Amino acid sequence: MNNKTTSTNRNLYFSLLLPLFISACGGDGGGGGSSAPNISSTSPADNTSEVARNSNITATFNEDILNTSVDTTSFTLAKSGVDNTAGSVSFDGENNVASFTPDSPFANLANYTATLNTAIIDLSGNALASNYNWSFTTADGAWGSAVPIETDNASSASRPQIAVNKTGQAVAVWVHDVDGAGGISLRASRYTPGSGWGNAEQIAADGISTTRGPQIAIDSKGNATAIWVQNEGSIRNIWSNHFTPDTGWEGTERIEIAAGVGNAFTPTIVANDDGVMIAAWYRNESNPSGQPFYIWTNRLTPETGWGVAEQISNDGLFPSIVIANNGTAMITWTASVASNTDPLFHYSKQFTPANGWDSTATLIDSGQDVSFSRELELDKDNNPVALLNSRTALWLKRYSEVNGWGAAEPIIISDTATQVLTAKFSIDSQDNILAVWQERNGSSLQNLWANSFIPGTGWGTAELIEIKDERDVEAQQLVVDGSGNGIVLWQQSDGTRKNIWGNRFSKGTGWGTAKLIEIENGGGAERVQIGIDSNGNAQAVWQQFDGARTSIRTNRFE
Numbered sequence: 001m002n003n004k005t006t007s008t009n010r011n012l013y014f015s016l017l018l019p020l021f022i023s024a025c026g027g028d029g030g031g032g033g034s035s036a037p038n039i040s041s042t043s044p045a046d047n048t049s050e051v052a053r054n055s056n057i058t059a060t061f062n063e064d065i066l067n068t069s070v071d072t073t074s075f076t077l078a079k080s081g082v083d084n085t086a087g088s089v090s091f092d093g094e095n096n097v098a099s100f101t102p103d104s105p106f107a108n109l110a111n112y113t114a115t116l117n118t119a120i121i122d123l124s125g126n127a128l129a130s131n132y133n134w135s136f137t138t139a140d141g142a143w144g145s146a147v148p149i150e151t152d153n154a155s156s157a158s159r160p161q162i163a164v165n166k167t168g169q170a171v172a173v174w175v176h177d178v179d180g181a182g183g184i185s186l187r188a189s190r191y192t193p194g195s196g197w198g199n200a201e202q203i204a205a206d207g208i209s210t211t212r213g214p215q216i217a218i219d220s221k222g223n224a225t226a227i228w229v230q231n232e233g234s235i236r237n238i239w240s241n242h243f244t245p246d247t248g249w250e251g252t253e254r255i256e257i258a259a260g261v262g263n264a265f266t267p268t269i270v271a272n273d274d275g276v277m278i279a280a281w282y283r284n285e286s287n288p289s290g291q292p293f294y295i296w297t298n299r300l301t302p303e304t305g306w307g308v309a310e311q312i313s314n315d316g317l318f319p320s321i322v323i324a325n326n327g328t329a330m331i332t333w334t335a336s337v338a339s340n341t342d343p344l345f346h347y348s349k350q351f352t353p354a355n356g357w358d359s360t361a362t363l364i365d366s367g368q369d370v371s372f373s374r375e376l377e378l379d380k381d382n383n384p385v386a387l388l389n390s391r392t393a394l395w396l397k398r399y400s401e402v403n404g405w406g407a408a409e410p411i412i413i414s415d416t417a418t419q420v421l422t423a424k425f426s427i428d429s430q431d432n433i434l435a436v437w438q439e440r441n442g443s444s445l446q447n448l449w450a451n452s453f454i455p456g457t458g459w460g461t462a463e464l465i466e467i468k469d470e471r472d473v474e475a476q477q478l479v480v481d482g483s484g485n486g487i488v489l490w491q492q493s494d495g496t497r498k499n500i501w502g503n504r505f506s507k508g509t510g511w512g513t514a515k516l517i518e519i520e521n522g523g524g525a526e527r528v529q530i531g532i533d534s535n536g537n538a539q540a541v542w543q544q545f546d547g548a549r550t551s552i553r554t555n556r557f558e
């Protein structure tokens, strides 16, 4: 078995040996003669499905091959729509078998194409007649068994959140009731691929009062930031703790200007690959119990930490943010309203590293009766896409630098028989879109529906993706991996307790059958959250009651 070789070595070896072989063989006969080498078999064979994700990829040639012509430039493997897969190449000269060993297991349910190119030559210097390709699809992952993520049972743990980066590093955070102290604190745990979950760590002072729980974002290197609402006297402010793999949790700091008389609500945080993070929240500015609400943001860079909080709007609620790897960001919010029946107005501002936030807000949409969802995602070209819904309709709007926000693209055309509740969507690396939403017809239960968008084809037909009708579907969460496969999770009561359910979307075959992802029935399971890495390995967290306290449990899909 020969080891991995480099193209430099190959070329050198080739130039030194080729004249020798040609003269020894008289340019024909012996060895490979004058005919091009062929591939007699591959493993896996072309079009194989359910290939094990720890497989090596091999090709067997019909004659002796110059071993140094087989290397990582002449034998490559590409995941559909993605750059070449990292790996090493070796050649077994005795059996003429080339092997590609990937550096890490293949992605779940992903299509790969292996290529042998015409740099591969036989001992007579005859090259492959043309590039040789074969494709295969990997096996899907599966949910494991639910396990606790924390072992403190003196009191309750609740409201977990999780952030997972491309490589599968994850941080989970949750509210931890302080034993007998009358207040609460926050705990966090970190998941490292190959090692699993670490111990729970305290990330906020014991005895703080916080009502809504932390939010978390993670960058591609595993740096993470938690933010939360913390009571100081009678006022709720936004606090933060930053984690780096080198230094651990760095300590707490307030990230908003403390002078406001009002309370801060619903913080949200996003990170790009390079660790630039933006947090946003809304705050009642002059009246601690009501309007007006202002939208505020702060921005963290790895070099300088948090900046000074900045007011974005003097009339807004429920901010959503996306940030691209070039540092450009978009924030959207909803203008405050006096009652549930007033029209809603949705606005945006863009942030660029050169110019900061837009000075004036842009109107995205107006005049809808109510909006349960204000979801924001980036497409493959980093253009923001917003999902909005009224009681009777669900639609997207896409933003471009040239045209601003485009026309509404309906997913459900206005249908007064249907009540649309919360919706979620996700866009894959090739701009396929998956949307899931709760829908009620007349007095029926809240059921879970889904539809998908394929560029060039448009939206398909909406379909029901769960089958239980004892109680409503609640609190669904959706993620999509680097191959366009999705997972949706939700909570649903069986009449006695709430359970966590999931369904799997395969890019090739669509939705599967709804399945339970936990089987503990001592109490209810609620508030499920999920994150996914680029290979489609996902991590779910939720809170589960056992009759005495809630604890945080997790299950992994891989």
Ligand SMILES: [Ca+2]
Residues within 6 Å of the ligand: 445, 446, 447, 448, 466, 467, 468, 469, 471, 473
């Ligand atoms: Ca149902």
Ligand SMILES: [Ca+2]
Residues within 6 Å of the ligand: 498, 499, 500, 518, 519, 520, 521, 523, 525
């Ligand atoms: Ca259960």
Ligand SMILES: [Ca+2]
Residues within 6 Å of the ligand: 150, 151, 152, 153, 154, 155, 156, 157, 550, 551, 552
């Ligand atoms: Ca516990």
